[in-house]
Amino acid sequence: MEGFIELPVVDHARLAARFVADAERVQWHDALLWQVRLKRDRAAAEVPEWEELRRLASEIKAHVLTYLDRYLEQFEAQARACGIQVHWARDAAAHNRIVHELLATRHVRRVVKSKSMLTEECGLNPYLEARGIEVVDTDLGERIMQLLRQPPSHIVTPAIHLRREEVARLFHEKLGVPENLTPDELVAVARRVLRQKFLEAEAAITGVNFAVAETGTLVVCTNEGNADLGMHLAPVHIAAMGIEKLIPRLVDLGVFLRLLARSATGQPLTVYTTHIGRPRPGQEVHVVLVDNGRSRRLGLPRFWPALKCIRCGACMNTCPVYRRSGGYSYGATVPGPIGAILMPGYDAARYRTLPYASSLCGSCREVCPVQIDIDEQLYAWRQEVGPRYVPRLKRLAMRLAARVLASPGRYRRAGRLLRWSLRRLPRRILYGPWNGWGRARELPSAPAESFLEWYRKTRASATAQR
């Protein structure tokens, strides 16, 4: 596909093992995200119709995705009528090109950007920087990650994997402030530095949380007000949105706003929820509608519901694997359970291990505010990537296992051999390096007799008579 280059396979198990090796850090990371999950639980519990809202949101999204072509056209017409300029980008490369062109023709050298996972997905920052444009991320977490020159590890809280001491050290090194500042002091430093950037910026780039087809309105949600400051000060506002962010009507917005912040951070509402209806006098507003593989996914019968995602991150916070393996183990802009079903849709070869980075516990499905059946899609993705990419030896083992398990005679003989081995083989052989189970765990002790053998001996005569 255009815009994609071949990248190395993401080996989640290996990256996760590296993260989990720091036992103390993983405990901290897990506890921190679990606190967010608990906040979400408390916030959701305060809404009596929570489960009803989830169902409604899921149905609205299913509807809008079913008629996406019509709603996109309606949105385009409405937005244009309001003076918002609409651009279409087939893929990441087209998106970057459009944004760069808008900036270059207006001689923009300095840009402030609020949180947008889409621009991460498209690799916009390095693209613009390579063309001499300074892009400053203004979300505090993203700013921290930008100073570190690393991608976010979480879509809502990009620097959640860093401790305050690490941030203090970073600010000391990059911004020349004293070491060991308190969190409040660090925020004050960030505010001071960013304010200058806001004032200097000639353009602001934001993401889009929701776009309303009926009115042509863009809705941006933040907790820091950084998107608002950027777009209100700069003469040019460019909003980047994936085509799946549409909702049909303004009245539908309430359903999603009630779910989004509660699911993401446990707040009733984001601190700033801004509607962009039309440009203010003298300002230009552009929206870039990006496909980048989304319409192809819409055509996948089993996997299109993943496009319902409103990027709240609740599945990451609840996922016992994400909490203990960190966002980077997924090697993707969108990590966690939702990332594990989104990414193989873009590049199945590269992200083939992600559908296996789960115990299929289903907690992600239950927290999802738009009821995406994430665990069922993980199972379905395994059926797609397993037969295609699993090494020959394992496929052979699978076929052999199937032959054994499909035949009562072979199953009995294999069972006897297995139990005999567990009981008789010396420990150093049983717990050899081949035994991935046995490095930290004892194998189950094998009885002399299986249940069916016992039953056949003691009871089967009675059954056989009937």
Added chain:
Amino acid sequence: MTVALFVPCYIDQFYPRVARAALTLLERLGCRVEVPLDQTCCGQPLANAGFAREARPVMAHFVRVFAPYDYIVAPSGSCVFHVRHHLEADDAEAVRHVQQRTYELCQFLREVLQVERIEARFPHRVAVHDSCHGLRGLGLGRPSERMVPAYSVVRDLLRQVDGLELVEPSRPDECCGFGGTFAVEEEAMSVRMGQDRLDDFLQAGAEVVVSTDMSCLMHLEGLARRQQLPLRFLHVAEILAGAD
């Protein structure tokens, strides 16, 4: 009432005591239990690994063996979840019949037998490990993520046992980390998840951990035995059938 006992392959081979307990329990509650001797496996281990197509002969065999029965009961939420949601075979009608008629043991006691009184005694501090497939997959209780009234089929049954004291871990339904082939392919994750689960049970003061799924317990017990932790692991059927 005639019931076919579906004994998952790993229970047959490693935990025959659990199948015997399920048999005893069902018979004591008045069921006529048949054990189809040709049964092998439901195909879940292969299908969850991404090889549902390879598992089709296994699943077809499963359907052939169990299709003649009105009720099919298994002491394993995970295998029952697979049967209900992922079973594939050519004979669609037989598949549908088997899917609708297969019950996890506790679910069968509650929904079909509507058991009100269990004659058993177990004077210990017990923690329930809700298996994910049983809890969220089959609806054996309210998962902590859901904003609906709380209930728990397993705890309701255990409360009928004399002397048994239920204790609760701080994270009520966190996954133990077993996850089938996940336990080996993502070994580091799996072990860490299990370790955290064990710590939570010990913190809660549990002496015994019970579950509807021996697979979760096989993983947890494997970890606990390696470290010689003071915890016992029993299938819920063993307690309801009067283990001690």
